[in-house]
Amino acid sequence: GGIRLQSTCDYDISSPVTVPAEAGTFNFTMDAIVPNGVLKFTVDIASTNEDFMGSVATVGGSQLDLVNPSEAAMGIFDIVPFPHGSELSGQTSIAFDLSNAQTPLLAFPGTHTFTMNVTDKLGCKNSIDIVLVVVK
Numbered sequence: 001g002g003i004r005l006q007s008t009c010d011y012d013i014s015s016p017v018t019v020p021a022e023a024g025t026f027n028f029t030m031d032a033i034v035p036n037g038v039l040k041f042t043v044d045i046a047s048t049n050e051d052f053m054g055s056v057a058t059v060g061g062s063q064l065d066l067v068n069p070s071e072a073a074m075g076i077f078d079i080v081p082f083p084h085g086s087e088l089s090g091q092t093s094i095a096f097d098l099s100n101a102q103t104p105l106l107a108f109p110g111t112h113t114f115t116m117n118v119t120d121k122l123g124c125k126n127s128i129d130i131v132l133v134v135v136k
Contacts, residue, residue: 001034001125001126003033003034003035005030005096005128006030006032008029008030009030011028013030015131016111016131016132016133017130018133019101019105019106019133019134020102023102024102025102026102028097028099029098030096030130031094031095031096032096033092034092034093034094036121036124037092037121038092038094038118038119038120039120039121039123040117040119041067041117041119043063043114044063045062045114046112046113047110048112049110049112049134051108052108055108056079059074059078060072060074064084066082066083067084067085067086069084080101080114081098081101082096090121101132106134111131111132111133115130116128116129
């Protein structure tokens with residue numbers, strides 16, 4: 001279905017991205033392109049840092065439904081500012097600005113993987129990993 005993530009910043013999002021240690025220097029944006037319109041959009045979160053996963057667990061867990069987020073999951077959007085809500089349904093282009101994730105992520109050294117799972121209105125699916133590395 002042509003579902004893809006397209007970088008709109010200087011980072012190659014198809015490779016692991018090292019989060020800069022200097023606060024305010026992380027311009028990290030991308031667009032999710034879904035030609036047939038979004039039906040479902042979830043994000044699976046994994047990490048080599050157990051403390052990060054513990055923090056994720058306290059704010060809704062490691063799988064987020066961006067279209068219909070649970071009340072518990074709303075807290076994760078303060079840590080990783082994913083677009084969310086019913087307005088994503090049917091969208092063919094969704095802008096992601098994850099720049100503000102820099103500060104909270106810097107507290108958790110390790111490799112953090114955010115797998116974007118998209119199903120479009122025709123049933124086409126794609127899963128795309130965004131890997132962010134925080135160096136101690």
